[in-house]
Amino acid sequence: MLELSHIGFSVPTENGREKVILDDLSLKIEERFVAITGPNGSGKSTLAKLIAGILSPTEGKIFFNGEDITGLSVTERARRGISFAFQQPVRFKGITVKDLLSLATGRKSTVSEACEYLSEVGLCARDYIGREVNASLSGGELKRIEIATVLARGTALSVFDEPEAGIDLWSFQNLISVFEKMYRRTRGSIVIISHQERILRIADKIAVVVNGKIDRAGTREEILPSLIGANACAMLTKTKEA
Amino acid sequence: MDELEKMLLMQIADLHKIPDGAYNIRKNGEADGRRSTKHIVISPREDGKPGIDIRIAPHTKNESVHIPVVITKTEYRETVYNDFYVGEGADVLIIAGCGIHNCGQQTAEHSGVHTFHIGKNAKVRYVEKHYADGDGNGEKVMNPRTVISLEEGALLDMETTQIKGVDSTVRETVAKLAGGAQLVVREKIYTHGKQFAATDFSVELDGEGAGADVVSRSVAAGESVQEFRSKITGNAACHGHTECDAIIMDRGKVTAVPSLAANSVDAELIHEAAIGKIAGEQIIKLMTLGLTEQQAEEQIIKGFLS
Numbered sequence: 001m002l003e004l005s006h007i008g009f010s011v012p013t014e015n016g017r018e019k020v021i022l023d024d025l026s027l028k029i030e031e032r033f034v035a036i037t038g039p040n041g042s043g044k045s046t047l048a049k050l051i052a053g054i055l056s057p058t059e060g061k062i063f064f065n066g067e068d069i070t071g072l073s074v075t076e077r078a079r080r081g082i083s084f085a086f087q088q089p090v091r092f093k094g095i096t097v098k099d100l101l102s103l104a105t106g107r108k109s110t111v112s113e114a115c116e117y118l119s120e121v122g123l124c125a126r127d128y129i130g131r132e133v134n135a136s137l138s139g140g141e142l143k144r145i146e147i148a149t150v151l152a153r154g155t156a157l158s159v160f161d162e163p164e165a166g167i168d169l170w171s172f173q174n175l176i177s178v179f180e181k182m183y184r185r186t187r188g189s190i191v192i193i194s195h196q197e198r199i200l201r202i203a204d205k206i207a208v209v210v211n212g213k214i215d216r217a218g219t220r221e222e223i224l225p226s227l228i229g230a231n232a233c234a235m236l237t238k239t240k241e242a
Numbered sequence: 243m244d245e246l247e248k249m250l251l252m253q254i255a256d257l258h259k260i261p262d263g264a265y266n267i268r269k270n271g272e273a274d275g276r277r278s279t280k281h282i283v284i285s286p287r288e289d290g291k292p293g294i295d296i297r298i299a300p301h302t303k304n305e306s307v308h309i310p311v312v313i314t315k316t317e318y319r320e321t322v323y324n325d326f327y328v329g330e331g332a333d334v335l336i337i338a339g340c341g342i343h344n345c346g347q348q349t350a351e352h353s354g355v356h357t358f359h360i361g362k363n364a365k366v367r368y369v370e371k372h373y374a375d376g377d378g379n380g381e382k383v384m385n386p387r388t389v390i391s392l393e394e395g396a397l398l399d400m401e402t403t404q405i406k407g408v409d410s411t412v413r414e415t416v417a418k419l420a421g422g423a424q425l426v427v428r429e430k431i432y433t434h435g436k437q438f439a440a441t442d443f444s445v446e447l448d449g450e451g452a453g454a455d456v457v458s459r460s461v462a463a464g465e466s467v468q469e470f471r472s473k474i475t476g477n478a479a480c481h482g483h484t485e486c487d488a489i490i491m492d493r494g495k496v497t498a499v500p501s502l503a504a505n506s507v508d509a510e511l512i513h514e515a516a517i518g519k520i521a522g523e524q525i526i527k528l529m530t531l532g533l534t535e536q537q538a539e540e541q542i543i544k545g546f547l548s
């Protein structure tokens with residue numbers, strides 16, 4: 001279980017002042033699926049990076065299973081069971097998809113094991129397993145491989161930053177079943193940052209971030225109507241039923 | 243062979259035992275074993291210089307030649323000349339390499355001049371590995387020079403690797419290509435400590451349809467210094483590509499000077515050079531998989547040089 005307590009994050013600006021990106025933000029994550037949504041630039045990715053330890057809060061504390069992890073490095077948090085799928089996945093020259101999946105599982109994964117994760121994200125494993133995770137992969141392929149690395153880890157907490165971005169509509173339902181299957185296997189919490197109504201529809205809890213603060217948070221039944229109602233802001237993308 | 247020599251042979255030629263096919267093992271300046279085959283004849287040079295002539299009969303297929311050099315002495319310097327004559331239509335693998343173990347206080351130095359005369363439509367894969375170690379302060383120096391002449395339609399695929407160990411290296415590769423000939427070079431260099439590595443390619447594309455693809459990937463760590471130079475000259479309708487991709491770490495330094503000369507309107511030449519440290523986001527991504535910063539760097543470099 002993850003708890004963010006009075007988190008503040010600001011960065012210095014050129015003119016010597018502070019730019020506040022997150023402001024006194026508190027949130028508990030203990031449900032199966034937690035969706036975080038909100039307008040562009042509201043601070044969602046920043047929040048995810050604070051959870052993974054890539055950024056450190058300027059104020060507040062982060063607790064994971066009761067332990068204060070605010071001062072822990074990315075590596076230490078990863079080893080305690082936090083995984084993070086980047087909004088913009090990183091490319092590597094010379095590292096193959098199989099290498100990356102082996103690093104994710106922490107042991108040399110067998111071809112069949114690696115193939116399983118790739119098939120789950122809709123990639124024909126045979127074609128990808130030996131490919132380098134470099135600029136030759138398309139955006140959507142890279143995004144799916146990124147998701148596969150988090151699946152392969154199967155940790156107590158997984159954070160996906162806009163996993164649907166660049167994934168075609170046909171695969172959308174599959175993506176949702178990927179999360180459902182992952183939960184059945186790990187029983188860990190899955191946090192999904194998303195602008196997609198269809199993703200929010202599977203959430204047990206929805207938190208709306210506006211201007212670096214939790215504007216509102218609650219069950220899907222409590223929050224969703226206000227997001228898709230007549231005067232909801234344009235933060236959601238509605239997909240046509242495929 | 244003692245254990246030390248076996249280890250050196252393992253490193254440079256993946257040899258656990260006497261190789262199949264033709265071979266010539268040179269140890270501290272002496273021939274330590276040689277075998278010719280029906281199609282591949284190895285003989286001492288006729289001009290009296292140290293080194294050997296390797297003659298590969300036309301249309302020899304699926305055969306290999308191993309010519310490792312091992313040096314285990316300190317205060318030792320040699321220059322060796324090996325000439326390869328590859329007959330028309332042959333298709334062979336040549337594995338060369340130099341291993342130096344210097345535990346003395348003086349320099350051990352090997353300069354190898356390899357000249358390739360590759361006949362029409364012949365295909366050669368040439369693998370060259372350099373390795374050095376030793377617990378003394380003695381310098382380990384290697385200066386390979388490779389001179390290549392490719393006749394019509396010939397192909398040379400050259401893979402050269404030097405990972406750590408060698409204190410100073412100046413490697414020079416000169417090639418001339420006739421019509422339809424192809425040269426592919428994959429160079430990998432890792433330097434650390436106070437090592438120095440310079441590499442210089444000069445390729446002349448003389449015939450129509452000739453092509454060269456020269457790619458160097460290198461890592462300069464510690465306080466090591468590297469220089470990369472390449473010049474591709476296009477004298478006909480041809481394709482040339484040169485690329486230097488370097489990672490610098492610690493206080494390493496890399497200079498890259500690629501150059502192109504087109505003497506024909508139909509020459510298509512490209513060069514690329516990129517030097518930089520490991521991208522921070524690559525390290526962070528691997529840390530999110532549970533690796534430490536150091537393990538992440540090692541994996542990134544291992545992949546980059548693989």
Ligand SMILES: Nc1ncnc2c1ncn2[C@@H]1O[C@H](COP(=O)(O)OP(=O)(O)OP(=O)(O)O)[C@@H](O)[C@H]1O
Pocket residue numbers: 011019021038039040041042043044045046047087
């Ligand atoms: N290092 C930084 N320096 C200055 N501003 C920053 C920095 N990092 C993030 N920001 C700003 O903080 C705000 C929040 O960024 P963040 O990436 O968290 O938004 P987001 O909610 O994920 O947006 P999106 O929906 O577009 O992905 C943005 O206005 C961004 O420009």
Ligand SMILES: [Mg+2]
Pocket residue numbers: 044045046087161
């Ligand atoms: Mg974002």
